[in-house]
Amino acid sequence: STNGIDWTQDGFSPVNPRGVTWASALGLFVICCASASIHAIWTSSNGIDWTEQTTPNGSPLSVAWSASLGMLVATGLTGVTGMSSPDGINWTSRSVSGNNVTWIAEEGLFVTGKYYSANGTTWNTSATGQDDLCQAYEENTQIILSASTTRYVFSSDHAVSWRNLN
Secondary structure, eight states: OOSSSSOOOOSOOOSSEEEEEEETTTTEEEEEEEOSSOEEEEEESSSSSOEEEOOSSSOEEEEEEETTTTEEEEEESTTSOEEEESSSSSOEEESOOOSOOEEETTTTEEEOSSEEESSSSSOEEOSSOOSSOEEEOOTTSOEEEEOTTTOOEEEESSSSSOEEOO
């Protein structure tokens, strides 16, 4: 779509797409795909022509881009090692997991819920201790995380220390 309203199907059908991001400096869309038999990251410069990338580990569910670091981070199922890439093509395993990863520019942090990182390569454990989190944030306001299966809700104003709102 060129306007976000009218869409055209292009014939590309990734198996079980999970997460997508636009890496602006790279000029790439990046999609994570995960199913019982397919574990892949696909990239495209135009949203029409796609290339499957080789990754060091499987089940990527979420991907985030940091323009200031020039880094992509993809995370997957609990217990699955995450990965990072400077270009969307070459991926390196990282010691992090989490179903959702977000880059929070205001804090300069990648956040998965259970982990956070200022550089995308070295990860620290956060106070939530929860892996299966959805994330939302808005500039200069609290960050809210919620686990759909356990129904925990946490908030933070700096993405490192968390307060349980239950």
